[in-house]
Amino acid sequence: MEKYCAIGKNQLRHNAWLHILVCAAMLLFSPLVLGIQNLDQVQSAKVLETYVALIGIILFTPVFLPEQNRDLRDLITSKYTRITEIYCIRILLSLTAAVLMVATYMTVMKSGRCEMEFGKYYFGTMAEIIAFGGLGVFAYGLSDNLIIGYMAPLVYYAAAIGMGAKYLKKFYPFGMISDFQTKYWLLAAGIILMAAGVIIRYKKS
Amino acid sequence: MSKNTEIVIRHLDKYYGKKQALTDVNLTIHKGMFGLLGRNGAGKTTLMKVLATLHEKQGGEVSICGIPVEHASAIRKITGYLPQDFSMYPNMSVYEAMDYLGVLSGLTKEERRKRIPGLLRQVNLQDNYRTKVKALSGGMKRRLGIAQAILHNPRVLIVDEPTAGLDPEERVRFRNLLCEIAQERIVILSTHIVGDIEATCENIAVLDDGRILFQGTVEELLHMVESKVYKAEISKKELPELKQKYIVTSMLALGNNVMVRFIAEKQPFAGASLCEAGVEDAYMYLMQGRGEGTCS
Amino acid sequence: MFLRLFQKECAQVGKSLIYWLYVVCLVVFFSSQMGSMKDNMLQPPERGQDNYQAYGFKEDVTEQDLMRKALGELAWGYYYGSFTTYPVGYAKDVRLSESEQEEVGRIINETTGIEPDKIEEHLAAYFEKHDVTTEPYLIEPKKGLTYEAFLNEMEKVTDMLGPGSSFTEESLKSETRLSLDYEGAVKAYENLTDKDGYTGGYTRLFCDYMGIMAGILPIFVVATRMLRDRRAQMQDLIYARRASSAVIITSRFAAMTVMMMAPIIILSLVPTVDSMIFTKGSQISLDYLAFLKYDFGWLLPTVLAVTAVGMFFTELTDTALGVLVQAAWWFISLQIGVAGIYGGQYGWNLIPRHNTEMNYSGFKEGFTQLAMNRAFYTLLAAALIAATIWIYEKKRKGHLKRRGKILRNRKKPTQA
Numbered sequence: 001m002e003k004y005c006a007i008g009k010n011q012l013r014h015n016a017w018l019h020i021l022v023c024a025a026m027l028l029f030s031p032l033v034l035g036i037q038n039l040d041q042v043q044s045a046k047v048l049e050t051y052v053a054l055i056g057i058i059l060f061t062p063v064f065l066p067e068q069n070r071d072l073r074d075l076i077t078s079k080y081t082r083i084t085e086i087y088c089i090r091i092l093l094s095l096t097a098a099v100l101m102v103a104t105y106m107t108v109m110k111s112g113r114c115e116m117e118f119g120k121y122y123f124g125t126m127a128e129i130i131a132f133g134g135l136g137v138f139a140y141g142l143s144d145n146l147i148i149g150y151m152a153p154l155v156y157y158a159a160a161i162g163m164g165a166k167y168l169k170k171f172y173p174f175g176m177i178s179d180f181q182t183k184y185w186l187l188a189a190g191i192i193l194m195a196a197g198v199i200i201r202y203k204k205s
Numbered sequence: 206m207s208k209n210t211e212i213v214i215r216h217l218d219k220y221y222g223k224k225q226a227l228t229d230v231n232l233t234i235h236k237g238m239f240g241l242l243g244r245n246g247a248g249k250t251t252l253m254k255v256l257a258t259l260h261e262k263q264g265g266e267v268s269i270c271g272i273p274v275e276h277a278s279a280i281r282k283i284t285g286y287l288p289q290d291f292s293m294y295p296n297m298s299v300y301e302a303m304d305y306l307g308v309l310s311g312l313t314k315e316e317r318r319k320r321i322p323g324l325l326r327q328v329n330l331q332d333n334y335r336t337k338v339k340a341l342s343g344g345m346k347r348r349l350g351i352a353q354a355i356l357h358n359p360r361v362l363i364v365d366e367p368t369a370g371l372d373p374e375e376r377v378r379f380r381n382l383l384c385e386i387a388q389e390r391i392v393i394l395s396t397h398i399v400g401d402i403e404a405t406c407e408n409i410a411v412l413d414d415g416r417i418l419f420q421g422t423v424e425e426l427l428h429m430v431e432s433k434v435y436k437a438e439i440s441k442k443e444l445p446e447l448k449q450k451y452i453v454t455s456m457l458a459l460g461n462n463v464m465v466r467f468i469a470e471k472q473p474f475a476g477a478s479l480c481e482a483g484v485e486d487a488y489m490y491l492m493q494g495r496g497e498g499t500c501s
Numbered sequence: 502m503f504l505r506l507f508q509k510e511c512a513q514v515g516k517s518l519i520y521w522l523y524v525v526c527l528v529v530f531f532s533s534q535m536g537s538m539k540d541n542m543l544q545p546p547e548r549g550q551d552n553y554q555a556y557g558f559k560e561d562v563t564e565q566d567l568m569r570k571a572l573g574e575l576a577w578g579y580y581y582g583s584f585t586t587y588p589v590g591y592a593k594d595v596r597l598s599e600s601e602q603e604e605v606g607r608i609i610n611e612t613t614g615i616e617p618d619k620i621e622e623h624l625a626a627y628f629e630k631h632d633v634t635t636e637p638y639l640i641e642p643k644k645g646l647t648y649e650a651f652l653n654e655m656e657k658v659t660d661m662l663g664p665g666s667s668f669t670e671e672s673l674k675s676e677t678r679l680s681l682d683y684e685g686a687v688k689a690y691e692n693l694t695d696k697d698g699y700t701g702g703y704t705r706l707f708c709d710y711m712g713i714m715a716g717i718l719p720i721f722v723v724a725t726r727m728l729r730d731r732r733a734q735m736q737d738l739i740y741a742r743r744a745s746s747a748v749i750i751t752s753r754f755a756a757m758t759v760m761m762m763a764p765i766i767i768l769s770l771v772p773t774v775d776s777m778i779f780t781k782g783s784q785i786s787l788d789y790l791a792f793l794k795y796d797f798g799w800l801l802p803t804v805l806a807v808t809a810v811g812m813f814f815t816e817l818t819d820t821a822l823g824v825l826v827q828a829a830w831w832f833i834s835l836q837i838g839v840a841g842i843y844g845g846q847y848g849w850n851l852i853p854r855h856n857t858e859m860n861y862s863g864f865k866e867g868f869t870q871l872a873m874n875r876a877f878y879t880l881l882a883a884a885l886i887a888a889t890i891w892i893y894e895k896k897r898k899g900h901l902k903r904r905g906k907i908l909r910n911r912k913k914p915t916q917a
Contacts, residue, residue, distance in 0.1 A: 260899035281741060281742060284741070286738075291737060308502065311744065353738065
């Protein structure tokens, strides 16, 4: 256990802090440009789905970045602790950060008299975050290129805005109001993609 | 080639922030192989990067073949540089990588087509035109590095720690290659491996903590320890005392005894016999003379 | 040297995986949005159609219409004590301070003649006659109120509400849309066939869709290319060569722009060819080169700007920061653009919107603004490239390096 704590602490201190900081800033400064008070159900869903969920891309995608250097990756892989365990701890850390940030943000919205079913919206937003993150992790793992890792979820996001539910069907990321079932699909896809990304990376190293 | 094949460095100073990396460096380097020796962090790479226009100096004057180093573009035309850590785009083939760098050196298509095959032959990569850079071994990559550095036929070749990480055979082959190249130009070679210098360079400079500690020929360096290198077989118990008194340059365990090679100003004790000095002995003598650690 | 390097750079981009991902994304997006266009091209309007929505909206909205709608909205917000603004496409609830609220009351009185405490009565009376669920709240402006004086007062309201207020002239115009009748539809269709050369309208629609992609996708190709030198440990080898920083950076910039524009230009032929097939045998004289005008005039500046942003931030930080910056900019542009999606209101948006093959008159009206907008982004790209050259030159001489040996040694050892 102590080992895992040390890995997590190290990740937080050397890598994750920057990504968490960017996300926190994104959420903190959001009231400057978008309202988080007195929104109706649709508006609240829009803020959560199309804005807050973007933190998934920033938080999860760079999971393999610390070992981008090939030699360093070999060095870490040669250690007793399996590299997949390290990846999993990083993912858990990102997940914890997302869980806390979204909860805080939604509490602020709720106290600003925004209409929403807290539990439902929370689940929906987290499912989308995991889907975005999963797609990023998968693309990064597959291509060994962080930029492609960012590209995949961003293109998915752009496709959702541009093409809508007609093309994406059950994988339409903004279905909080129109079709909540999509959220279960997103969550499942996100988890599978994330696991696949880690496994692919492990097999490659 | 113009007659002036000479590098002149006068009172060179270089800082990284507040840390002074080079202090009042004075050197004159002529045609042929020139070795720059010093421990890790002595300032060798910094000096080489100043010569290759990759670092700006803060004080003093440096000119290469009569051109002040401030004229980066003119300098780059006549210098070739092989950094310590380098690679090339992994997905390019050996030929493509050379061709790309050739374009950056301003060579025309005709010139590239003429020169690249010859150079690859010279560095023994003629069978690897289409090999991807990522598939090359360490030694092959180094050789490709040399080929790219002399692609535009520079008058000065600057090579930073070229033999690090090479196996003994590759290292010998690489040194010979450099000697061949040095017949018509200046080759500056930096290393912390004394053997490299001993085998290839006539003129050397020793750099320590950003200052020139020694400059001259290998003979002059050897002269410093002439009649000062001894060897003796002593018991292991005596070793600590001997180490304290003298500069030990090598030792070999023989059962309970040790055969030591060390430097002493005069005959230290009866059993010690004088032997022929090597560059390594001289280097150790020089470095210890400053009262600091040993060379790696 | 520039040309030779340019060729090499083009080849490098062409061989990279990410470039082909870029092309695939463009093609997929294009076919999802415009793939079935040839089956949906616009026929001339016929008398007695159910509606003429496909032909756009009325252009001649009167100033009176505009004032009525704005004043109604103002009074509504005043009465309920809250206004909705859309700074970046998201609804934002703005509540005014007591003194500002008083000021709005004064403005309402000034422009409508209604006392602030009589608004409730007016509102109730209005919705006794009109259906509150379908009809907007309209108030007649005070007699003698000039349009200029009205705009003047609305500007004060906008100052209080902040960005995204619906009381700016552009916003009022875009929100006050009235349906076309048959005559209007005929006129709009004639604009498309006569003034726009038919292809013009469709190419503009193409630019609208492709602008969305051009505002984000190039950044991935650019960031990957710019990071490749460091990743391949090739920086020093390139730094030490004769080629000047300006030649290295501009050849890369030119190569990436050309490679990025190539699939866009090819795709833009599709609407042109579709138009040719569709109008075969008719009297319409097509503008065959519209696609080139639009590709270069409309989309190229976006590609230039995004490429320059990517090069600048990647060179400056040696990280993927450029992706984050561009993603944020793209996101904001897209959200802001929604308000002017019908075209004609291009503002300074990186991604000007014009989501219809119609509205030629809006295009014409907004043309100067669009031209300035596009010129601005071209200049911005040039400035960023100049800055990138400067940074590259500095790094080449050993400055601005974050990962030099010295700093690396100073850093604490990292354990995984």
